[in-house]
Amino acid sequence: CVVYLPAGVTELIVWWLEYDYGISPKFVCTPIPPEADPSCYSPPSVPHGPSSNGNSNSHNGSNRRGMMSDEAKATILHLRESLVRQKETILDQRETIRELTAKLTLCEGFGGHHSTGHHDSRFDVTVCEKQFSVCLQARNSSSSYSSSLRELLQRKISALEEQLHSYYQDHHDYGHHNDHHGDHHDDHHMNDLGLNAVLSISTGNHKKLKSPSAFMLDFPMRTNYMYARMKRSVVNEIFALTICLWLKAGAGPGLGTPFSYAVAGQANELVLVEWGSNPMELLINDKAATLPITMTDGKWHHVCVTWSTRDGVWEAYQDGVKKGTGQNLSAWHSIRPGGVFILGQEQDTMGGRFDITQSFMGELADLQFWSRVLTAGEISRQATCGGHLVGDIMSWSEESVELHGGLSELPFDPCH
Missing domain, CATH: 2.60.120.200 (Jelly Rolls)
Structure with missing residues (x-):
């Protein structure tokens, strides 16, 4: 817009208007010759530095743009750090999955073998105790795996517990109906010891080793x-x-x-x-x-x-x-x-x-x-x-x- 002033005063043209998020409008005035046509006059290029009279509006705008640029950089860095942390978490979870897969393989190896005979069961109970302790250690070895993996492992352990109880009950009933119960007393005593050891492990009652090196x-x-x-x-x-x-x-x-x-x-x-x-x-x-x-x-x-x-x-x-x-x-x-x-x-x-x-x-x-x-x-x-x-x-x-x-x-x- 052009502002016409009274005679004897230089005419001014207001050629630039900028609004910046609530900041008051800023006017830049440029003098023109009295004989010039205001409608055809082209103002000179906009100065980039502060005005000679100490006006700091342009400088403030640059500061605000710089602040916005710094915030954008900080946001980008934050997103990059989050991405790196997510990648590290994924790698940790992959390692945990490999560990659990190996341990479940061992557990399933025991679960797939269930003796139907009535032979000496001391070896079976020993193997059971060892495999069961491995499974339990797998359940507690890491706190970073997902809830779905934890639930899967818990189901596997519960199934092994049921098999173990059934295995013990079958041999216990067999011992009561056998006339030569004296010969089988030691076997059932070993079963009791093995079962109690496994159940004590499953309830978290870990016994300390006699020596730190044992x-x-x-x-x-x-x-x-x-x-x-x-x-x-x-x-x-x-x-x-x-x-x-x-x-x-x-x-x-x-x-x-x-x-x-x-x-x-x-x-x-x-x-x-x-x-x-x-x-x-x-x-x-x-x-x-x-x-x-x-x-x-x-x-x-x-x-x-x-x-x-x-x-x-x-x-x-x-x-x-x-x-x-x-x-x-x-x-x-x-x-x-x-x-x-x-x-x-x-x-x-x-x-x-x-x-x-x-x-x-x-x-x-x-x-x-x-x-x-x-x-x-x-x-x-x-x-x-x-x-x-x-x-x-x-x-x-x-x-x-x-x-x-x-x-x-x-x-x-x-x-x-």
């Missing part, structure tokens, strides 16, 4: 996600060592990898492995020595390996007896500190990239790690329960082992 780790199948990590690592360089543990091999071929220690730049810093049909090997700094140890009878065995950087001398013991010795195994090398010590998996990188074909299958207990070479007498006493030394680098306890992938922890004492 447990074993059960690896029921080969996986690339089931493992244990020793919370304590190697702090200083090691120039000599002894590692002892109890092992029980699962179904072959090969024992797999009972333990592996990896450091930055060397995944095979210290490894005990039996891969496929190959013999057991001790790897130090990716150099291997073949150990004359066999574990194919499905029984518990005490295994020790020693090594010294001096000439790379090594020894291998099974059940307290020296089975072999050698030298030039990474001579004058030192075991480097700051690595990751894993039970049940071979590491291709420090702390990860597990290979299912090299994973451990069986049971493992009482791993002790010393920074010296134990004598033959000390190792023999360890194997025959004549004494129990505790490793100065790593020792076996519930507090020192971190379980992953649904790994089961069961009571075990090799000397009782």
Whole structure:
């Protein structure tokens, strides 16, 4: 619009009007010559900076647009963070689903086998107790899985409880009608003990182990996600060592990898492995020595390996007896500190990239790690329960082992 002023006053043209969310209209006035036609006059370009008279309206508008831009950026960052958290949650739930699937497979393996005969049931109850405890641990091992998975697992456990009660009732009735009830009294007593143990577990009445070290780790199948990590690592360089543990091999071929220690730049810093049909090997700094140890009878065995950087001398013991010795195994090398010590998996990188074909299958207990070479007498006493030394680098306890992938922890004492 054009404002005509009285004679003698310069005519002004108001050419710009802007409303900004409740802000008062802003007028910019430009002088024009008296002889110019206002209807044909084109005003100059709009200045972008503040006016010479200190007007800050344009500056305020820029500030508001900047504030809106900052808010948009903050919103975008918030959405991105939410997306990352959702992805992490999905990955955690996938891992939980794999754990529960493995445990349900074990539970269903028991549920599908129901004896109809009247043979000695002590073994069946033992298997039942073990499988049932695995199922219950699966139910309580994670709080992040969905309610539908929880309900599914609860139904499976309830079905197993019903089968167990039915199984016990059948054998109880059979015992009352058998004339030779004296011969079956011990069997039913064992059934009572087994059933009570399972029911006490199902109601949450877990009994504490007698000793923090009286447990074993059960690896029921080969996986690339089931493992244990020793919370304590190697702090200083090691120039000599002894590692002892109890092992029980699962179904072959090969024992797999009972333990592996990896450091930055060397995944095979210290490894005990039996891969496929190959013999057991001790790897130090990716150099291997073949150990004359066999574990194919499905029984518990005490295994020790020693090594010294001096000439790379090594020894291998099974059940307290020296089975072999050698030298030039990474001579004058030192075991480097700051690595990751894993039970049940071979590491291709420090702390990860597990290979299912090299994973451990069986049971493992009482791993002790010393920074010296134990004598033959000390190792023999360890194997025959004549004494129990505790490793100065790593020792076996519930507090020192971190379980992953649904790994089961069961009571075990090799000397009782």
